[in-house]
Amino acid sequence: MAKKWAFRAILAYALLGLILYAYLFYIAGSGVPESFKGSSADPSTFMNAKEILLSEDFSKIKNLLFFLSTPYEWLLYFLIMILGVSRMFEKWAKGTVKNGFLQTAIYLFWLSITTFIAIFPFQYISYQVSKAYNISTQTFSMWMKDETIDFWVNYLLMLIIVSVLYGLMKRFKQRWWLAAWALSVPFTIFMMFIQPVLIDPLYNEFYPLKNKELEAKILSLADQAGIPANHVFEVDMSEKTNSLNAYVTGVGSNSRIVLWDTTLEQLTDDEILFVMAHEMAHYVEKHIYIGIGIYLLLSFFGLFLASKLMRGIVANYGEEIKVDRVASLRSLPLFLLIISVLLFAVSPFSNWISRYQETRADRYAIELTQDKEAAITSFQKLSKVGLSQVNPPLLVKIFRYGHPTMLERLNMLEQYKMDTKEKEDPAESSP
Template identity: 65%
Template sequence: MIRKWALRAIVLYLIFGIAMYAYLFFFANTSIPEALRGTAVDPATFLNGRELMLSEDYSRIRNLLFFLATPYEWLFYFLILILGVSATFEKWANNTSKFFVIRSAIYLFWLSITSFIVMFPLSFLSFTISKSYQISTQTFPGWMKDKLIDFWVSYGTMFIIITVLYFLIRKFPKRWWLAAWCLMIPFSIFMMFIQPVVIDPLYNDFYPLKDKELEAKILDLADMANIPAEHVYEVDMSTKTNSLNAYVNGIGSNSRIVLWDTTLERLSDEEILFIMAHEMGHYVEKHIYIGIAGYILLSFVELWLTAKLMERWLAKRGKDWKVKKMSNLSSLPAFLLITSILLFAASPLTNMVSRYQESRADTYAIEMTEDKEAGIESFQSLTKAGLSQVKPPYLVKIFRYGHPTMLERIKKIDEYELNK
């Protein structure tokens, strides 16, 4: 019976992959509406023929990899659970120490290293494709270094989460999900606080913006928006990518305004100021706090559903999978599988909210800078640098895009009526 379930899962994954390939490469409509031909939205007006071809090909491949990677992860969790691999990992951990904290660390290490190995081919494929399309400028050793940092940062974070989670499952068998939710809120806020100063510097070098004239302009914008910013940072990304980006992250005293050096090299001051005004729009409209509130609500529902589904699933199949009860560490793949599926199912809603907030931030940038030309040119440059589709397929938009499409963003700026 176990072999049949494993075979069915693999066949279902292959069918899904073929269906997504057919959709993205043959059936999805990515053409610009006829009424917008020749306008600022039309990629033919700011991309040459080769760039148009490359952007379509690269976007299709990247989108396919996204839709293959997520269920591939589900398949991994499902197979190691039903084939008893997870139970074997727990047995190894139990034979090593009588202390739960050590057993948790050992079990999680085996699970994490197996996941790393299994997911590595897709990650490496994504890297090589980015290199071939000249999006990534990173060397293989540099890429591997980042992957290893990812591994240990994720392992350390997960070790804390899993150790506390399974302690709560043992302590509160019926209400563990509620206790976990209560502890997760301060932990998530703490991680947001340390992200800019502890985690991000592990990957890249951050330093104060060298162009002091540009920094003064950005800080003037921040002052106009009543944003308490004292410094602007730039980060060395040109050794890793040709893409452009700028962002504001962190909370409280650790919040940072950050510009990629690729953005500084390729965009004019006016275009950079428009992008910065967009980021400031998020602060002014308190999107970060709205996002935290939404995250708290969504995580409450997700943990409750996960608890109910795990309880029923393990009661029915746990014996076959050699998972005696939910408090066994070997039940972790079931927890990760269910939460991942729920997050993916919720992504159309969360992405829709995010797109609305991004659109509001675009409006703020237009009104603050009153420079529509800079806004249009900055989005055109972002499209060109990242070989992005101006009009992605519908399924890609709802499952991948936390920002409006470039068609929507450029069209909005182009048609926006400024009050003068």
């Protein structure tokens, strides 16, 4: 029975892969509508023919990898359960030590190693594709260093979470999800507080912005926006990527304004000020706190659904998936599978919220800087350097885009210009 279920799952994944490939490479269109030809949103106005071709090819490959990787994760968790691998890891852990925390650490280590090895091909292909299209500048050793850091950071965080979660499952058999959610509130806020000062520096070196003249302009902009900032941080990303980025991270006194050195090298000061004004908008409009609130709300219902689904699946199919009870460590792949499916299912909604916030941030940045030309050219450069599609397929936008498409953003900027002009014309024609 287990082999039959495993075969069917693998076959279903293969068929899904073929459907996704056909959709992304042959069915879905990503060209610019005729009405946008010649506008600032038309790639031919800021990319040459080769760059347009490369952006299409690169985006299709990355989109395919994205849509294949998540179901692959589901398949992996399913196979780990149904083939008895998770049960074997639990037996190894219990047969090695008697301490419950150490058993969890051993079980989680074997599960983490297994998933890391199984998912590694996707990670490596993604890295090689980025290298081939001149997006990534990392050497293999540098890339592996980041992957190793990722593994241990995720392992340590998961060890804390899983130890607490399964402790709650044993103590509160019916309401463990509610206790877990209650503890997730302070944990989430704590992680956002320490992320900029403890975790981010593990991957990159942060230092005060070298260009003091530009820093003064950014801090002046921050002052206009009412953001309490004394420094702007620069991070050396050119040794890893050619992509551009800037962001405001952290909460409270640990908030940071951060610029990638690639952004400093490839954007003008006016374009950088627009990008920073956009990032400042998230702080001003409290998008970080709204995001925390939405996340906690979704996690409340997510944990509730996970508890119901786990109980029902274990009760009806426990023998087939080799899980005897919900509170057993061997049920962790089932929990991770359910959470991953729920996160994917809710991603269209969370992405829609994010796109709405990003649109508001774009408008705020225009109003703060009063420089729409810099806004347009900065978005064009972001598309060109990142080889991103200006008008991605609908499913890609729904499931992958937390930002509006470049077509939407650039069109909004052009419309904003036309609206401004229309408001000025009556005054110019009045006696």
